[in-house]
Amino acid sequence: IDAVARLRYPLWWRWRPRIYSVCHRLRVTATPTARGIFMTSSDSQCTPSSDACEVGIKLTHLLAISKVDRGCDAERVLQYGDLITHMNSTRLSNRRHLESVFNDISKDDVYEVELKIVRLVVSLPLKAERLPRGFEQVAGYKYHVAVVYLIMGCKLALAVKSFNNKVYITRVAENTLSSMSLSIGDAVLDVDSVPVTSVNDATKIICSRLKANGYVTMTIERADDPTAAQYVRMALLTEKTMEIDLPLAPDVVDICRKELRRFCADPNLSYKCSILKTTDRKERTASSRIKINESTEDVPVACEDNPNLLVKVPAHPPKPPWFQQQQQRPDAKK
Structure with a gap:
């Protein structure tokens, strides 16, 4: 009920969707920032000063998971769209409440956080x-x-x-x-x-x-x-048209944001080597292995975005009849 009220849609209960809760224990440390909450996790005991790997989740103001990084610890149990309702038996209302509860828990040198998640049936x-x-x-x-x-x-x-x-x-x-x-x-x-x-x-x-x-x-x-x-x-x-606003891939967006923060931190960023070509290099000989054709050729490359539409390749292709006969001949001689 808290998850539904948090999303400000009380009419959901007219339809009564089936939802279930998932509890998982994570030893985490969190650092509130302007962009959200940065969480880290470790398989062993986790302290505020110890090195840890990223949990890799991004939360909205109403504690809905809006992003789960690939290869992170949270990917094993959390999904996009999950709603965090409790932290160590404390009911949460928004992201600021989560930050305050976590700050109280993280005062100890070693602590453990248990998150209660509501996952919607899709x-x-x-x-x-x-x-x-x-x-x-x-x-x-x-x-x-x-x-x-x-x-x-x-x-x-x-x-x-x-x-x-x-x-x-x-x-x-x-x-x-x-x-x-x-x-x-x-x-x-x-x-x-x-x-x-x-x-x-x-x-x-x-x-x-x-x-x-x-x-x-x-x-x-x-x-x-x-x-x-x-x-x-x-x-x-059929009748495929080019979309007006093609979105960038999530990993490309993350890389661009990372590089933007790096440039903002050091505007006068020095480079190790120049990308401009110099005239000191030797010219290629006529017998070079690389040759440039005067004409061009367009080769279309297609891909399938939906894995369900891909054609499965058999793990072990069937062997030809003549190969099976060759294997049976030595046994016949014996």
Whole structure:
């Protein structure tokens, strides 16, 4: 109840989503900064002055986890969108309250912090009466109900397109609310039991229900067969248009922010070597191994953002018949 009240959406309990709590013990130290709370962790005893590795989580003002770094300790138990409700049996209200409680705990040389996490359910089984009227389930696809929440301080970042009277998810950015329950290539059949066939209808219903209730449910059709995955891939590539505002990858954003802080700390940053080419180098001979062609050739390179649409490679390819016969010949002679 505290988690729902913290997000300022009391109407959630009309739908009564199933949520469960996850408790995990972390020996951590935290340093409040202007950008948030910086937490560190260690497998052994953790003291304020000892060296430790980063836990790697970023919290919003309402204590929702808005980012979990890859390879960090918190990645084993925490996920994007988790809500921190208690710290050592103390109910928390916001990030400032967490800082004050943690400062009291960290006065000892050795301390242990137990965080209680509320994790929202983002996928529910599909009931037969939920399917749109006249729609039949197709072989090669699996169906479920996806739940998308609106959490203050977190981004939605949902991109859709319409193809053959179906609305497809074309892009799901990392560390966003849509990534919690949706994947690239998912087909949205209805939104809160209202069938949708165009982008405008889906966008209006999703935005209005998120603002009114704080959550929205969608009937999702997901490819579960190589043939179905090939059709979904074709639908995503048909009439593909370049997005106006392409977001940067999260790791690129982190690298840029790190370099920006380094430049701000030392504006007159000196360089070790110049990137300009000098004329002292020797010219290449005519018999050089590297040759430059006068004409150019464009080679398109494609990639698949959704791992579910990738074609699996067999671990052990079948051996040809002639190879098996050669292995049986020595046994026959014996």
